[in-house]
Amino acid sequence: MYLINGEWTDNLPANDRAVQFGDGCFTTARISDGEVKFLDQHLLRLQQACEKLLIPFIEWSLLKSEMLQLAATEKQAVLKVIITRGSGGRGYSAANCQQPTRLLTVSGYPSFYTQWREQGISLALSPIQLGINPHLAGIKHLNRLEQVLIRTHLEQTPAQEALVLDSDGWLTECCAANLFWRKGSRVLTPYIDKSGVNGTMRQHIIACLAGTAWQVTEVRESVAALAEADEVLICNALMPIVPVHQAQGWRFASRELYQFLAPLCE
Known part of the structure; x- marks a missing residue:
């Protein structure tokens, strides 16, 4: 009902x-x-x-x-x-x-979020790219056909979430989550000004890191940028934050940023 x-x-x-x-x-x-x-x-x-x-x-x-x-x-x-x-x-x-x-x-x-947080997850690059529309970018409107197709392709892989690019080839988000990665003390997240959803947890994380030793930067990067990452994590309002242990062929063992953020995101 x-x-x-x-x-x-x-x-x-x-x-x-x-x-x-x-x-x-x-x-x-x-x-x-x-x-x-x-x-x-x-x-x-x-x-x-x-x-x-x-x-x-x-x-x-x-x-x-x-x-x-x-x-x-x-x-x-x-x-x-x-x-x-x-x-x-x-x-x-x-x-x-x-x-x-x-x-x-x-x-x-969803009961599996607990397991995700404990064990980490893997990400697979989606063949479905997001259309660019600056007027609708950021908001969570009801036109979710792109995400339906992303999820359909994801379910044909062993991965738990998808890496999603926009139609210009830039990393944007996951199917149902936002994306962060860390290089040293730098924390990077894709711009959400042309496509994607500016999630409430994404906004909260950026606010939490402001004024700390972590330096948050919004970037336009290809998926290859993750090859140099020390740590990758994803977030949304339900998870609320989950570490990534593998994306494509790259593996990530560190949970330094995750451990800092997890108690702040509850």
Whole structure:
């Protein structure tokens, strides 16, 4: 069941813009001991996405209340929140959309993340590249066909996550996570100004490292840059941070940065 505009139902109108055009945005948050982790950051990312997509959603206090309500009884779970432009009209014009749709759902927390954090994971280079679109870059909109294809190809490999390039050949992200790597005291992460998602945990990590001995730099690099890395890790709001022991043919044993960040990302 889904909480759609305040009502528990499995029914979303067929003319909702999410169904017709993927016209909306979403965020996925971790619930721990009845609390939504990084709640304000998740709300902010939704607000920024709605502004970018020109979705006139205004019920932020109500949405926050619903998020807290759904989390209150959960020990460890996943909360997904979707905002669509709503229903109305056959074509691309949004002129007939009267009210945005808010949709919330809770699901079980993936148990494999614990094993990933303990053992590390491997990454495989995806043959699917991300299209470049500076206007949509960074936000988590509902157009996720690229990620569906990336995941489909990934499932044909033994790797747990994908290395994803944009159509210019630059490292951008993983299928469902952001990417960091370390060279000495330098911490590098791809620019997210032309494609990819600027994840809440990515933003949190960059903020955590500011003012420390670690020097964070956003870069445009090819996948070959990882050959010189001392350490690689990935992150998202659910993991929240996972070490990488292998990417392509390169292996990484260090967990120095991971051990520094892990307690800060809980």
